[in-house]
Structures are given as C-alpha cells and as structure tokens.
Amino acid sequence: MKKADKDHLNRLFEIGCIACRVQGTPGTPAEMHHPRAGAGVGQKASHGDAIPLCPAHHRGTHHPAVPSIHLDKTRFIERFGTEQELLILTRHALAKLDEQEGVF
Numbered sequence: 001m002k003k004a005d006k007d008h009l010n011r012l013f014e015i016g017c018i019a020c021r022v023q024g025t026p027g028t029p030a031e032m033h034h035p036r037a038g039a040g041v042g043q044k045a046s047h048g049d050a051i052p053l054c055p056a057h058h059r060g061t062h063h064p065a066v067p068s069i070h071l072d073k074t075r076f077i078e079r080f081g082t083e084q085e086l087l088i089l090t091r092h093a094l095a096k097l098d099e100q101e102g103v104f
C-alpha cells in the first residue's frame, strides 16, 4: 500500500465510525467500508473513497455503544444517508481534523 493511502486510512481510523457520528456517539473504532459504486467488477474502490464504519454499522455486529441495530440497506440509508452522503461527511470530518492539527 502506498504511504499516502496508509496515511489517509489512519486519519479515517482517527475519525471513527461516521454513522456513529451521525447518531451523536462519535469516536467508535471503525473498519473501512469501500463503496462498490463506480468500481468495476472484481475491482476495489480506491482508498480515497473509503468510509469508516464500526462493525455494528458495517456488518450488523453487536457493539455496546450501538444497541441491536442491524438495519437493512434501505433503512440504513434512510437513517444515515447514502454512501455518497457518508463519504461527504467523512471528508468534512477529515477537513476538521486537519484544521485541529494545523496541517494546512
């Protein structure tokens, strides 16, 4: 993996689950969700499009901070937004993180 990709992913981990942020419980450790939209068959979406989601929001795994939510995709989108919208939120969160750290 390229260093730039790795740095980007590390910062996504710092943000934590983006759906948890939406519901007001930010800082949940996340794993990376790679939206498939736009990627060809058998081709992974780029790391630049990765969205941080906790296991509960990503795969429906139980998490103490996220009681019993296994939403199907439609309900997930109703509640938290589409992958595109979550990606925009992720980018906003990244920009904020950069501000705080004075990167720019």
Ligand SMILES: [Zn+2]
Residues within 6 Å of the ligand: 017, 018, 019, 020, 021, 028, 053, 054, 055, 056, 057, 066
């Ligand atoms: Zn979550």
